[in-house]
Amino acid sequence: HSLGTYSILKIENMRKFLVAAMASVIFLSCHKTTTLEPLIPKVGTKWVYRLKKFNAAGILQTTTNLTYTISAEQTMGPDKWFVITDSTGATVFVLNQKPDGLYQFQNSGAHLLCKDPALANDSYDTQNDGSDETFLVRAKDSTVTLPYGDLVIQSYEGQQGGVLKDIIWYNSTVWFAKKEVYVLNTFTGLNHVDTRLELVDLTY
Numbered sequence: 001h002s003l004g005t006y007s008i009l010k011i012e013n014m015r016k017f018l019v020a021a022m023a024s025v026i027f028l029s030c031h032k033t034t035t036l037e038p039l040i041p042k043v044g045t046k047w048v049y050r051l052k053k054f055n056a057a058g059i060l061q062t063t064t065n066l067t068y069t070i071s072a073e074q075t076m077g078p079d080k081w082f083v084i085t086d087s088t089g090a091t092v093f094v095l096n097q098k099p100d101g102l103y104q105f106q107n108s109g110a111h112l113l114c115k116d117p118a119l120a121n122d123s124y125d126t127q128n129d130g131s132d133e134t135f136l137v138r139a140k141d142s143t144v145t146l147p148y149g150d151l152v153i154q155s156y157e158g159q160q161g162g163v164l165k166d167i168i169w170y171n172s173t174v175w176f177a178k179k180e181v182y183v184l185n186t187f188t189g190l191n192h193v194d195t196r197l198e199l200v201d202l203t204y
Contacts, residue, residue, distance in 0.1 A: 047199060077110070151171050151199075
């Protein structure tokens with residue numbers, strides 16, 4: 001080869017090397033940015049819910065939005081707990097995600113609220129709203145449609161004295177996706193939904 005041809009070949013090989021090197025850097029950079037940490041509730045996490053209230057006949061009366069925020073993390077007993085407050089600063093839940101599910105702190109102790117992992121028809125006794133309550137896992141890995149979108153959830157049915165009190169739709173990264181509270185109408189003897197929370201927005 002002539003000197004000119006050799007120089008051209010050398011330049012071409014260098015160009016191919018540089019292109020391959022740049023492609024490798026771009027691939028590694030793209031690959032690195034896709035390894036994201038899982039989103040889980042933490043201090044500052046904010047939920048926006050649609051709150052529906054029903055009358056004694058179970059007929060919808062009002063619909064409003066409310067916001068819950070993890071405002072602090074506190075140590076109580078051996079565990080750290082997230083304090084969840086409403087827009088007025090009042091505490092609505094004190095929660096902690098453990099390996100066997102979502103717990104709430106009340107009556108000076110930790111009580112399992114949403115068992116996870118769980119199987120359909122699993123049953124367990126706990127405390128909720130200051131009283132003893134028995135929960136049954138109604139469904140596992142089902143889908144619920146909310147203003148927030150479709151979520152894969154587990155649902156739990158809570159009873160007090162054999163009467164339906166709560167239904168909770170739970171997701172391990174969202175926590176409460178939907179929640180209904182039931183009350184017994186002592187005049188009619190019928191149990192009906194009193195309030196319903198549905199997730200609208202979530203900011204981690």
